[in-house]
Amino acid sequence: MIPARGGSKGIPRKNLRFLDGKPLVLHVVDIAKEFTDFVAVTTDDEEIRAVCEQHGVAVVQRPPELALDDTPLDPVVIHAWRTIESLKGKSFHWVITVQPTSPLVSSASLKEAMTKVEQENADCCVAVTDARHLYWSESAGGIPVPAYTARLNRQYLPPFWKETGAIVISSRRVLEAGTRLGGQVCLYPMPPEESLDIDSYDDFIVAQSRLFQPKVAIRVVGNRELGLGHVYRMLTIASRLFTPVLDFYVDASSRMAGDLIRRRHFPVIDFADEEEFIEAVRLRNYTLVINDILDTEASYIRALRGDDERVVISFEDLGSGASETTLTINDLYEYSVPVANQLYGWQYVCLRDEFLLAPVRPFNPKAENLLITFGGTDPSGLTLKALSAAFKVLEPHQSITVVVGPGNRNLNRICDRVAQGSLTHPNVSLLTDVPRMSDVMIKADLALTSNGRTVFELACCRVPMITMSQNSREATHTFGRLSRGAIDLGLGSSVDEHLLTSTLARVWNDSETRRSMYENLSKFDLRSGIERVVNAILDVHRKWRSSHRR
Structure with a gap:
């Protein structure tokens, strides 16, 4: 049973307002029809009547005395229930009221609520949402009074159920007593995303977004x-x-x-x-x-x-x-x-x-810090190859930062190589747990890296690169060389030590080459990707x- 009055003070003609391409009332009509063949609308409005009848739904004409602003829903639903039973010559043991202002309710929720009533052998059911919060009230003298016993985080407060208005299930016995809720009541906690009750223009905006x-x-x-x-x-x-x-x-x-x-x-x-x-x-x-x-x-x-x-x-x-x-x-x-x-x-x-917020380091004409990073796993073992070249090219006072992920199978060998290299290059450091990679990258003047997504991260920080690909698929990635911000040596397993060492020496010691690469990387707006x-x-x-x- 869908009660859809024509008058609405807050939002004129609310139940006929279009939402996602159709009148508000038809959203719950369609959901109800997914659940049962017996759907009816009770209304006092001729236009709502025409829209619903055209949509293949039975409509009960609500008498004027049940269409006033202060008329509660119980007598409206009971009137419509008795009218439908008389017209169809059929008795209904259960009546489910679904408000047209709840367009996000699903047929799955209708089914779950009905199942809950039957399983608990209840007389009625009302849909609720958990509204637990730190509430306050006022005493008779207008003094603020906390409505809680202890200030706790929301998740630790006891449940505080608020009716959503979306679903009310009433048994015949309860309806015959002149009400929709009575006897043994069960609560159906609705999914939060379905609990919206449209009562304002903001609610319409939220509903449109959620749909x-x-x-x-x-x-x-x-x-x-x-x-x-x-x-x-x-x-x-x-x-x-x-x-x-x-x-x-x-x-x-x-x-x-x-x-x-x-x-x-x-x-x-x-x-x-x-x-x-x-x-x-x-x-x-x-x-x-x-x-x-x-x-x-x-x-x-x-x-x-x-x-x-x-x-x-x-x-x-x-x-x-x-x-x-x-x-x-x-x-x-x-x-x-x-x-x-x-x-x-x-x-x-x-x-x-982290890269969207990272600052861009100004170009440093004198290279001081080399970054070696080949991803979290480095399946081709390129870190060791890069370390050997770095120790040959860099001067003892210059810095080498090596980043190795937790999945790197060569971690022990890398640790040994770093320890050995530290005897001649004391400013070498090995990082195995880096919470913010951007903080490391923005300090680098040049990077030895693989040819995957790390290239974009370094480019965002405007770090010139020498790249080696982990596999043949990675070798097809073209941004590094097309941007002219990287020198690509191809498949890492095929790069010999002499080529890597000579390339590193040339770029490391040539500030104009690095400056050109730095400036080329500035042309790409990667942060908007x-x-x-x-x-x-x-x-x-x-x-x-x-x-x-x-």
Whole structure:
């Protein structure tokens, strides 16, 4: 039963105001029709009556005495219930009142509330939301009085249930007693994202925003072999998708990724295989799926999208699935011929927040600090090769900073090499736990690094680079050499010691070369990349949502 009065003082004609392409009242009508075939609207307004009847819903004409500003809902619902029973010649044991001002309520919540009533053998049920807070009241003399016994953080306060107005379930026995709530009452805690009751223009704005909010599933990989760059990118994007439903998915090969995500307090769901993930996406009805798992197969992407049932986005995908996505974003590759569903190039790099706020160090004509960093895992062991060159080129008083991640299998050998090198170069330091990499990078005059996302981070800090690729895929990343802010030596395993040493000596000792590289890096607005990416994601989801209004 949906009570939809025509008069509304705060927002004129509120129940007929369009929200997401249709009148407010029709949102709950459609949700109710997903739950049951027996849906009725009670109204005193001819236009609401016409709209609802055109939508295939039974309408009960509310008498004038039940359409006053101060008329409570109980007699309105009871009148409509008796009228519908008389018209249809059918008895209804339960009546569910759903307010038209609760457009975010779901059919799943209606089902859960009804199940709760039956399981608890209750006479009625009311939807509530947990409104626990530090409340105050006033004494008879107007003196402020705390409504709590102890000042605690919100999560440690006892529950304080507030009616949402969205759902009230009443048994026939209660209705016959002239009320909607009576006998044994049960409470149904609604999901917070469904609890909005539209009572102001601000509420309409919130409702519109929430209706367009995606329900997000992010599948990501991260381990010793692949590093954690994919995870950091997805964490950066996730922090900007303001939606109450956002779940990360990792498989057994990416336990490192799952551990990192959990430390950032995002929900993580483990899955066994691709089929299980696809099934979870379907069952949980996600509207936006993001893959950061490298190459995908076309069959996998098609299975995720279904019959255009959701938006599917992939990052760094060169597989056959890239052309099947709603959108593919490849920031590490520069393609001159655009593809309809794909965004390529440095403009779409997603830097971590720390780099967006990092200061830019002025150019230092005299090189003093060399940074060696080859990612969290350095699978090709390039750190050791870089250290050997550094000890040959740098003078004893100059600084060498080596950053090694927790997944580096050569950590013990690197520690030994640093200890040995410190005998001639006392200003060498080894960092294995770096909470803010930007703080380290902005102190560097030159970096020896791999050819992955670290190139963008160094470029953001305007640090000239000499790069070596960890593998053949990484060797196809072009930003470093195209920006002319890096000298790329190619596949690291093929770089001999003489080439690396001579290149380092030439760049380290030539301030004009380094200055040119520094200035070239200043031409690229990398810090706006995350904004471009998030806007692109939300734009394709918004367009999909507009074409799939329920």
